[in-house]
Amino acid sequence: LPTFNRSFAFHYQFLKKNIPLKKEELDRKIKTIPAGVDTKIFKPAKSKPEELKILMIARMVPYKRYYDFIEALSELKKRKISFTASIRGDGPIEKKIRKLVKEKELEGKVKFLPKVPHNKMPNLMREHNVLVLPSYNEAIGMVVPEAMACGLATIVSDTCGATTYIDDGKNGMIFETFNTQQLADKIEKLSDKKLREKIGLQAVQTIRKKFDIRITTKQLEKQIIECL
The missing domain is CATH 3.40.50.2000 (Glycogen Phosphorylase B;)
Structure with missing residues (x-):
């Protein structure tokens, strides 16, 4: 793994912590790309419930x-x-x-x-x-x-x-x-x-x-x- 020279795209910062590389190599070789949300579908209600x-x-x-x-x-x-x-x-x-x-x-x-x-x-x-x-x-x-x-x-x-x-x-x-x-x-x-x-x-x-x-x-x- 330490010998690779191309970037890996990870969805989560959480996973980035578990890769056995030094911080400098992590920052240079690994790009964190979070999973996205379709905000045209997931959007707020016009009014929220009053109670918890x-x-x-x-x-x-x-x-x-x-x-x-x-x-x-x-x-x-x-x-x-x-x-x-x-x-x-x-x-x-x-x-x-x-x-x-x-x-x-x-x-x-x-x-x-x-x-x-x-x-x-x-x-x-x-x-x-x-x-x-x-x-x-x-x-x-x-x-x-x-x-x-x-x-x-x-x-x-x-x-x-x-x-x-x-x-x-x-x-x-x-x-x-x-x-x-x-x-x-x-x-x-x-x-x-x-x-x-x-x-x-x-x-x-x-x-x-x-x-x-x-x-x-x-x-x-x-x-x-x-x-x-």
Whole structure:
């Protein structure tokens, strides 16, 4: 690998960290090109829900850390924070997640949504104002930039590749993976309607200016030409 003399185009800064090269070689040989979002499809709602409505969209597998999400919601309930949460996903641990929701007495707060086709996903996102992705070591999590394009305030773990899109505290929030108290703290901050709307607006502007699919496609085309 150290002997290559052409650029590699990687989608995520997250992956760049795992290439066994010195920083000078990384900066010279590897170009980071984030995955883009079609902002003509993923766009904000004309009006946002008044109440705190949290969404998690992910396969129900261990590394997605649904357990951490439910624990954080349980903590919010203890703090008497008003919220509702929606879960869209299926997979091998679904029964365990449903059981945990029941054990934490969150049935009145959390609902499990049926499968949604991808072309209906923007509508689902626009029905909420916060998206959480607590995954452990996820390459990206495209639901994050898509939700940002829809004007949602997003919260992601620090081992998720989607941190590429987030300037912590400005257009989204980042928390320490596995730290459910910190995740609850971040969500609680977004119970402030003005703050979450401000972050949501910044998120839309970020995606449109830097990560629209038409912009990232041109970047990739340029990199391919340079490699020829």
